[in-house]
Amino acid sequence: MTPRHARTALATLALACVATLGHAQQGKLKVGLMLPFSGTYTALGAAIENGFKLRVEEQGGKLGGREIEYVRVDDESDPAKATDNVNKLIKRDNVDVIVGTVHSGVAMAMAKAAKESGTVLIVPNAGADAVTGPMCAPNIFRSSFSNWQPAYAMGEVAAKQGKKKAITITWKYAAGDESVGGFREGFEKNGGQVVKQLNVPFPNVEFQALLTEIAAAKPDAVYAFFAGGGAVKFVKDYAAAGLNKTIPLYGPGFLTDGTLDAQGDAAQGMLTTLHYADGLGTPRDNAFRTAYAKAYKLQPDVYAVQGYDAAQMLAIGLAAVKGDISKKAEFASAIEKAKIDSPRGPFSISKSHNPVQDIYLRKVEGKENKMVSIAVKNLADPARGCKL
Ligand code: BEZ
Numbered sequence: 001m002t003p004r005h006a007r008t009a010l011a012t013l014a015l016a017c018v019a020t021l022g023h024a025q026q027g028k029l030k031v032g033l034m035l036p037f038s039g040t041y042t043a044l045g046a047a048i049e050n051g052f053k054l055r056v057e058e059q060g061g062k063l064g065g066r067e068i069e070y071v072r073v074d075d076e077s078d079p080a081k082a083t084d085n086v087n088k089l090i091k092r093d094n095v096d097v098i099v100g101t102v103h104s105g106v107a108m109a110m111a112k113a114a115k116e117s118g119t120v121l122i123v124p125n126a127g128a129d130a131v132t133g134p135m136c137a138p139n140i141f142r143s144s145f146s147n148w149q150p151a152y153a154m155g156e157v158a159a160k161q162g163k164k165k166a167i168t169i170t171w172k173y174a175a176g177d178e179s180v181g182g183f184r185e186g187f188e189k190n191g192g193q194v195v196k197q198l199n200v201p202f203p204n205v206e207f208q209a210l211l212t213e214i215a216a217a218k219p220d221a222v223y224a225f226f227a228g229g230g231a232v233k234f235v236k237d238y239a240a241a242g243l244n245k246t247i248p249l250y251g252p253g254f255l256t257d258g259t260l261d262a263q264g265d266a267a268q269g270m271l272t273t274l275h276y277a278d279g280l281g282t283p284r285d286n287a288f289r290t291a292y293a294k295a296y297k298l299q300p301d302v303y304a305v306q307g308y309d310a311a312q313m314l315a316i317g318l319a320a321v322k323g324d325i326s327k328k329a330e331f332a333s334a335i336e337k338a339k340i341d342s343p344r345g346p347f348s349i350s351k352s353h354n355p356v357q358d359i360y361l362r363k364v365e366g367k368e369n370k371m372v373s374i375a376v377k378n379l380a381d382p383a384r385g386c387k388l
């Protein structure tokens with residue numbers, strides 16, 4: 001080979017390497033879906049995955065120009081397994097972004113791992129106040145709510161309806177404690193008083209003794225935080241004990257979202273507060289609901305919306321960095337500046353990366369959580385302890 005031929009061959013090889021490298025950077029984007037695929041929150045995990053994938057499919061299977069590859073982990077809503085599970089995604093599977101989860105205790109372990117490793121985390125449900133409070137970080141985002149948000153709104157609504165004394169009942173873990181705390185704040189600021197807080201361990205559904213205690217105490221209202229399978233059982237037990245005839249049962253919308261088929265008559269007339277409702281009737285929501293029903297032969301619920309919006313947020317960030325998620329500052333800044341065109345209504349992301357959003361008052365009518373009014377407009381979580 002002449003020196004000239006050798007130089008040409010080297011140049012060709014170099015070009016091929018550059019092309020390969022460029023291709024690698026624009027190769028598939030690995031999304032780790034860490035969700036409950038078993039246990040009391042199974043249906044919630046499924047709806048989030050459906051919603052996320054629907055948005056990706058609407059974009060032709062690509063976000064920021066990159067095809068999406070999924071790695072799924074069943075977190076079982078078990079905080080004891082959470083650190084190992086999230087580290088599998090970060091260290092073994094080398095995912096580019098993690099989407100998860102439902103359970104607040106699991107999400108806190110995920111936030112810690114994401115903060116330490118710098119991996120982008122989008123939380124599509126878990127409301128743990130700490131995730132966008134003391135644990136907030138430039139690479140952690142939430143497409144859902146903080147536990148404080150719908151709970152605070154319900155406290156205001158209950159007090160304004162003239163209720164004076166309330167008993168709260170919940171699973172004893174971060175989400176339940178914070179939900180009760182938010183309700184208490186809204187209720188007591190407006191003249192009500194929480195006279196007793198009742199708890200059951202997560203995910204137990206033995207409510208009988210506590211329902212007997214409620215019946216004897218005769219409060220003006222009960223506020224409950226349960227979701228998924230536990231919400232179905234609690235609402236049915238409350239009605240079976242005849243309490244729904246005498247003491248109104250309030251809650252954040254998780255008490256009746258995605259559960260009405262199973263709750264049937266027991267849930268009729270219940271008032272709840274949430275950042276989504278049936279019957280919004282906007283073109284955006286109608287289009288989403290039609291597409292979801294067509295894809296999955298199911299009606300969407302709040303969890304599906306939160307999954308869908310997690311994909312929308314990821315798409316916004318990735319578009320700004322042309323698929324290069326290592327450009328963390330530009331990725332975050334695009335999401336921070338965006339108005340997310342959600343089926344729930346447009347929302348923005350606060351400095352602590354939590355949605356600033358309308359909280360609806362809803363009433364159960366048949367199989368729907370019908371929108372009654374906006375309970376609190378543009379409600380931002382106080383983000384206590386977040387230093388960003
Ligand atoms: C939570 O653990 O944060 C949670 C679980 C289900 C519904 C809402 C919140």
